[in-house]
Amino acid sequence: MTAPIPAFERFYEEHRTEVLRFLGRRLGHDRAEDAFQDTFLRALRAYPRLEHGDHLRAWVLTIASRIVLDDVRKRKPGGELPELPTEESWHPAFEDLAPLTEGLPPKERAAVVLRYGYDLGYDEIGVALGSTEAAARQAASAGVRRLRKETT
Amino acid sequence: MTETVSLALDERFRAAAAAEGLLDVAYDVLPDTPVGALLVGVTDHGVCRISFDPEPEHHLELLARLHGPRVLRSSKPVDRVRLELDEYFAGKRQHFDVEPDVRVMPEFNRRVLEQLARVEYGTTTTYGSLAELAGNRGAARAVGTVMNRNPVPIVLACHRVVGANGNLTGYAGGLERKVQLLRLEGALL
Numbered sequence: 394m395t396a397p398i399p400a401f402e403r404f405y406e407e408h409r410t411e412v413l414r415f416l417g418r419r420l421g422h423d424r425a426e427d428a429f430q431d432t433f434l435r436a437l438r439a440y441p442r443l444e445h446g447d448h449l450r451a452w453v454l455t456i457a458s459r460i461v462l463d464d465v466r467k468r469k470p471g472g473e474l475p476e477l478p479t480e481e482s483w484h485p486a487f488e489d490l491a492p493l494t495e496g497l498p499p500k501e502r503a504a505v506v507l508r509y510g511y512d513l514g515y516d517e518i519g520v521a522l523g524s525t526e527a528a529a530r531q532a533a534s535a536g537v538r539r540l541r542k543e544t545t
Numbered sequence: 546m547t548e549t550v551s552l553a554l555d556e557r558f559r560a561a562a563a564a565e566g567l568l569d570v571a572y573d574v575l576p577d578t579p580v581g582a583l584l585v586g587v588t589d590h591g592v593c594r595i596s597f598d599p600e601p602e603h604h605l606e607l608l609a610r611l612h613g614p615r616v617l618r619s620s621k622p623v624d625r626v627r628l629e630l631d632e633y634f635a636g637k638r639q640h641f642d643v644e645p646d647v648r649v650m651p652e653f654n655r656r657v658l659e660q661l662a663r664v665e666y667g668t669t670t671t672y673g674s675l676a677e678l679a680g681n682r683g684a685a686r687a688v689g690t691v692m693n694r695n696p697v698p699i700v701l702a703c704h705r706v707v708g709a710n711g712n713l714t715g716y717a718g719g720l721e722r723k724v725q726l727l728r729l730e731g732a733l734l
Contacts (some may be wrong), residue, residue, distance in 0.1 A: 400616040401568075402604035409550045417548050429550070441614055470718040522620045 395445035404440075405433060408453050415454060419461045428464060432457045451509065454493065493540065499534030510535045560620040569613030571622035574599045578636045578698075579729075580722050585623050588612055591644030595697045597718035600665035611649045630689045630717050632696045632701065636729065645697045667730040671709045685709075689727065693717050699726065 399407075412432055416425035435456050443452075496504045503522060508515070508529075519529040562605040563571050570593060584601065586608055593612060596604060609617045622627035624697035625643055632638035643728065647658050660678040664670050672685040672692070681687065692703040698718060704726040708714040727733040 398576075398609075398614050400609040400614055402601065402605055402617050405617065407557075410548075413550050413554075414548050422548070426554055430561055432691075433558055434561060434565065434567065436615075437615055441613065447704075455705055538561060 396447050398440075398443050398446040399449075401437065401440060404436075404449055407478075408450060409433070411450070415457055416433055416461065416472050420464060424464060426462045428457070435460070437449050448509075451493070497536050497539060501532045501539065504529050504532035505536035505540070516545070552568075555711055556620075559617060560621055562617055562620045563619040566600050567615060568617050568619065568622070569615040570608045571617060571619040572601065572603065572604070572608070573618055573620045573623040573627070574629060575602070575630065578630065580718065580725060583630070585626050585630075586616075587622050587626060588646050590648060591646035592697050592700055593646040593649075594701055595626075597698075597722065608660065626700075633699070634729070639730075641700045643700065647696060647701075650694075653679070653681070653687070654691045654694065657688055658695065658701055661695075661701055661703060664702060666702075667704045667732050669707050669722075669727070672706055672714070673709050676708060689714070702726075704729075705732070 409429075412427060413429050416428045416432070418500070420423075420428055432453065436453055453470075494505050497505065500522065515530045515533070516526045519526040522529060562568055562654070566589070569584045570588055572594070575583045575585060576599070576705060581597060582599035584594065584596045584599045585592065585605060586604070594604065594608060598604075605616055614672060629641050629643055633641070645658070645662070647655050650658065655680045657675060660675055663678075664675075672681075674686045676682060676684040676688045679688070688706075692706055693715070695701055695703045695717065704716060704723045706714075712724055713720060713727075724733060
C-alpha cells in the first residue's frame with residue numbers, strides 16, 4: 394500500500410518548518426528565506442509528476458539540499474561539488490541522508506542509506522551487510538519507521 | 546534553533562506560487578460576509594467552489610481529487626470573486642462576471658446549472674421548470690439534487706429555485722440563508 398498524494402496545502406504545512414530549519418542550518422537565516430521559496434516552488438512544479446505520497450519528507454529535503462548546492466555553486470564558481478540526480482528521481486544522495494539518519498542503529502542506518510541513498514536492491518544490501526535479503530529489507534523498513542517516529 | 550516560518554515568508558511563497566501559475570486550485574476564506582464565513586476556491590477557468598463551511602480541512606481532499614493536487618491557500622487569485630461578492634452583498638451587483646468552473650460536474654448537472662445561470666436576479670423559478678428547460682421534464686427531484694450539490698452557490702443562484710407550491714423547500718447552506726439571499730434580492734419581503 395502506498396500513501397495517496399496529499400493536497401499541496403497539507404504537504405506544505407507539514408514540512409515547511411523543518412525545511413526552513415534545514416536551510417537555515419546550511420545557509421544562514423537570510424539566504425534561507427529565498428531558498429525556502431525556491432524549494433517549495435520547485436516542489437510545486439514537480440508535484441503533478443509524483444506517483445504516490447510516500448517519503449515526501451525525504452523528497453522535499455532532497456529538493457532543499459539541491460537548492461543549497463545551487464546556492465553554494467553560484468557563490469563559489471568552479472567549486473568541486475558532487476553531481477546529484479534530478480529531483481524527479483526520489484533518492485537523496487548519501488550526504489543528504491547522512492544527517493537525517495544519524496540517530497539510527499548502525500545496521501538500520503546502513504540499510505536505509507544503501508537503499509535510499511545509493512538505490513541498491515535488498516539483495517545487494519544483504520551482501521554488503523554480510524546477511525540476507527530479508528534481513529536487509531527488515532533493517533531498512535525498521536529504520537524508516539524509526540525515522541518517521543522521530544520526526545512526528 | 547527554533548526558527549519558524551514567518552507570516553511574511555509564508556505569504557510571499559503563497560503569492561509566488563499563484564503568480565507563477567503553479568496552482569490547480571487557489572482558495573481563501575472570507576471570514577465575514579452577511580451569510581457568514583465562506584470558503585472560495587478558484588481555478589484558471591473560474592470559481593470552482595463556494596462553501597458555507599469555511600474549514601479548509603473539509604475541502605482539501607475533494608478539491609485535490611477533482612481539480613489536481615496543487616491546492617493552496619492564496620489570497621490574490623480569489624480577489625476578483627471576493628470583490629464581486631462584496632458588491633453583491635452590498636446590493637450593487639446583480640450579475641456575476643466571474644465564470645463558474647463546473648467542468649468536473651456530470652453532464653446532467655452542467656446542463657441544469659447552465660439553465661440556472663439564466664434565472665434573473667430578484668426572480669425565482671421552480672425545480673420542475675428548470676428540469677424542463679434542461680430537457681428532462683419530470684426530473685424535478687433530480688434537479689433538487691443538482692441544486693443541493695451546486696459547487697458554487699450564490700454565483701450560481703440555486704437560492705432562486707423554489708417548490709412548485711411556492712415553498713422554499715431546502716438549501717444546502719440552510720434555509721435561513723436562502724431567505725436572506727432572496728430578501729437581499731427583493732424576491733421575498
